[in-house]
Amino acid sequence: MGLLFRWLLRLAAGLIALAVAAVALVYYLASQSLPDYDQTQEVAGLTAPVEIVRDTHNVPHIFGASDPDVFFGLGYAHAQDRLWQMTMLRRTVQGRLSEVFGPRTVAIDRLLRRLDLARLAQQSVSAQDAYTTAALKAYAAGVNARLAEINDEALGRGAPEMFLFNAPVAPWQPADSLAIIKLMGLQLSGHLEEEVLRARTSLMLGDPARLVDILPDAPGTGTAALPEYAQLFPGLPRYAAGRDTPHDPLMPLPRRGLAGASNAWAAAPSRSASGGTLLANDPHLGFAAPSTWYLARLELANGGVIGGTIPGMPAVLLGRSERLGWGLTSSYMDDQDLFVERLNPDNPEEYLTPDGYKTFESRPSIIEIKGAAPITLTLRWTENGPVLPGSVYDLETITPPGHVMSLGWTMLDARDTSMSAALALINAGTVQEAIRASEAYVGPSQNLTLADRETVALKMVGAVPRRDPRHQSQGRLPAQGWRAENRWQGRMPYASNPEFVSPVGGILGNTNNKLLERPFPNHVSFVWGDTQRVTRWQKLMQSREVHTRDGFIEAQLDPVSPAARTLLPLIGADLWFTGEAAPEGTPERQRQIALSLLAEWNGEMSEHLPEPLIYAAWVRALQKRLITDELGPLADEYKQVEPLFIERVFRDIDGASVWCDIRQSAPRETCTEIARLALDDALVWIGDRYGSALESLRWGDAHQATHDHPVLGEVPVLRYFVNIRQSTSGGDHTLQRGRTSGEDPDPFRNVHGAGYRGVYDFADPDSSVFVISTGQSGHFLSRYYDDQAQLWRRGEYIPMSLDADLARAAAVGVTRLLPAPE
Template structure:
């Protein structure tokens, strides 16, 4: 036995060093896939030399004679730093994720193939103008030049994700860029989710008034009563069954992280512009923080593009680019600065199409039966058999898969659901707005330059160095028949022409402002137009809590505005929504028979200042209580329709408290007694405390909201593998909450991590028109998408602290490396 032990010991002495040596060699091999700091390459098709100079933050400063060559430089830099991200995004748009990830993404591929995102992008190539075409081709030239590089000795030729999954990128094309841009419309689309929710409620037998209880309009709107959907669509009424995944189809699109949960996610943002008459410098200040799902790496990539010759004088663009596209979407040039928020205009309608019972290949139109369009699609599945299905469409658009959001369970017999959506148009000119940003010199120029911008509709604020400020919301907004009383809120009969779109609003009639009397403009996804605006945009505006804070801190503030005040506003963590609920909840329990612990919690919350701040337990207590209040009030009534609808809804709860609800939602079904809202609030408080103590320990004093509310940038796909997620995800403690300007949205129906921050400010920019070089920028992770890079996560903690960097034009200080691209001789 002793000999065996000695033998094992000797074996371990040999094996351990071998394992450590192999691990070290593997680390060296993959880490050396990082690009060299300096280099030179010849590229066919360049008109002249291009330099890519990286500063200490990893931000590339790209200089070229014309915009096409500058795009080549950006494509080269994107490929060096974000190749895996680019590859996943275009494969998603093509419905080819299963070639990378296997059966887990069949459902997502099926949905994206059904939407035919790539075919819409291909059709749009025909409407791309020459300046944009030149930039698209230049960008592809730069990406492919990096793909053709040999790499270092003893180094992985590609980022580690390619090696782990055993895949390789294909050459980049202009079509890939249009697909990448089109995926932004996918990620910002939300209305279809609202329609399915209202459909599910109608299928449960809820009345229009009860549906409005659950999804009320904002106070500034007064929509017509929703028609009886059961009668309009021929719905049955009764209990619902939960959807089941079939053939790899997931009812919710969440196979490889938050980025692909497009249609259920909330989208939000803040922006504002303050005119020079109200600033300390006498020049405008612009601020912007678009809120998106958190990813690793960040969706945005900071860059500076300089074109030295094409426009007669050097022109600069600085700001946030999208890996996969040659444009600076959010930022500034030499004369103006701009920022976006999602308008959330209703640009999607679901049409219930009646199928011919005698011929399932036909559906009913206003003029009789017509044949479905159809095409066979083959999804290649890594490690599995191909999945073949028939994609169908009607005159309105693609037929949604039955598994999408469990929609088949809600539909009448012999019917399908088709989706009409602006983003699926084959004449999308949105990309044509990109090159125009080089030559914009005024607010009026900027507003005019956005005419090609069709999707996704955005609320844009802008200022110029002459002191003008403005706003425009460009995009295609459908015009609906005045007889259509549904007005985009729920699915409609596809066989009735009343519900057909009548065209789109003319560009000249889209919302806009220039130099308003208040001297400031701000948007935060709630209603952007006054009661006098003559056109319908949506009834599903976001609640006005963040807009209230923008108004209080910026629009209606009396102190002269500065960039620092904008930064403080972006860092604001006061939560009007939770304060409002705190006051109502505690009022309900004033006469309740509480335990000593519950009484202590109420007193703690009454003293709370409403800030979702680090080191505080009150934000977690309030979030937990509000979450449980939603569950105890509505889950029994809504059954399987509840989970997708679950989020904290102050306006919805308020209807119960003030007696204006169409039914008594606080009374629980299945009990022998009648509960009021005070009973439900006390039950929710007790259940919340039990749940929170189970998750975070019994010492309430030790709870720290920022530690619980960790902002998690999810890697695609390694966030799904616990061991890999530790290395590839980018997580950082974060303040804020769902109703704060420093926003941190959580996924409350995630049973394991309901308070993790999955959706926040993806980028922050503050632009000082008195000196644009003092403008500041930050994104959520770092410039590199390579986990071995020091720039993979080096911005995350600064982002969480609402700090930022400068990206001045002119000679680069603290140069960390330069690549030179030159034309390849014929």
């Protein structure tokens, strides 16, 4: 027995030693790719030495003898810190993920191949101006210099992910940077899904007049009546079940409510306590580790520029120089239309046009799949755009037999000069120069908020489709592609894009809210990204005569929900303080406690309070009860709460209270009854998930920001090292926006928000501040992988200074790149 015990002990010790050795080996291999920030390298492609000074937070300050050399340095720095992220973006837009991930990503590759963004980007290279062409080539050379260094010195393949998903990394090309702009446009596009959902909902609703309830227009002048989708395409089933496939984090198509969003506002000197202009910006994107954003400073011939970049692109997309600041918010301009194309019944390779049947433009495309046989696609284009697969947003459910769907989209442009516009913007010195420079910008359409030392302005930039006033659906539903009045007729002139310069009140801003009211086809959009945050922003801006940098920071971090303040008095109007105190432990008592808490609440979505969780669970359960019997399984597509819908129902606007009645039941239910039942549903759900002690609940336990690694985030054990989870305040409709997922089992996970925050004060530019949501490095063993995450969570910032001496004084490393001898 003793002998057996000794051998078992030896075996266990051996296994432990092997495990320790394996961990040590993995750590050693992974750590090899950690960049050395304090070194001198000879590299090909430079004309003169470049210096990359890494400040305390690992923000590179890049100095060179010429602008191309500075862009070379940016490419090198991006590849040092975010090589895996860059290669993933490139593979995604090229439709080549399956070469690495196998069958899992075939659907993504199919879509991206059909959109053909990589080929369009390649064609756009020749459309750039000389300055941009030089910048793109130099940036690509900088990336490739880092790749050469990795190969020559065996630096762990450049990123730890490369060991798990080993695949060759091709040299970077100028077209790759242009393709990433188009990929970002796809991630920010929401109109495609809105058209599909509107069509599916139109088919499902028995009363077409109710469509405006569940898909309401932003407040303002109403929209003229539209045809019912079934009238455009008779014979379609009233409802067809969708695929209900889980969302892959690698899929660039956004889920509804998770396309682009953002905040930006500016104050003229007359409204600034310091006497200089102020600008604040926090663009909202899906959270990930690492963040989409990467902070950098470029010392160009026109002066220093500092702000947020996206690895893969040689541009400071939002930030400031000494003279000018710029911020971006998604404009929600309607830049996409779906066209239903009729196939020739005698020849399915032809489709109907206003001039008769024409042959599809088509070509084959082979998708290589790791661990499986390759597949060959036939890519087809019509005059309106590429033909999409029926799986995209369940297009097949609204496509009539004998037809296919094609997509019109402004970013399907082979002469896209958006990069030239972005680089012209960072060299602009005044608001007017910036507005002129942005004329070349195609997409994704943005509201550009600007501030120079004297002036503030907002200009919508991006190509706007010119639609015929006779368009059947006004671009809100898929339309018959063979009718001339439904087709695009070029672009609107840039001068017609909304523009606001030096407003009388001295304050301007945008929270993705409706900018203006124009009749179709000059309307900009019918779908806007916000109807709630803007009301809180207006209150904060109007409550003070003058503003400060710290006041703008306060506004960025404001957690008060105007939606909660509006909805609670409506849905609880007949429930507050009714009846005697119920016995402890009963559902009635739980309801009374919940209502008592909410009655004293001011709508602040603080992570430390119970009321935000009770409110959020209540309105979610309420919307589900209101729409399920009308929409059936389609109700699952409405994952986020729409405050305007609930408000319409409880105010009975145009008879909207009919949603409260359950059609399948004999009695006629009132809205008060449905509100009470929904509150009970919410409390049961909360009890099952978080316990019955309502006073002890914390919103932050449910509203955790999920900065997850898109590939390694679900790997057992490893996920604890690569994912960044944080308790957060805010919510769907707060200025400190933390958009919830809406998906079980964690519907209130914070998945979409401000990955970058910046506030710029032109009375003292070097007092400006910024921060990103994770850290500069994409390497999970780096101390800079998550060093800004806690600052971001606490609402803190880091200095945004162009003082070179300050950067050098606390540098964590200085990289010197020298031209290699020829």
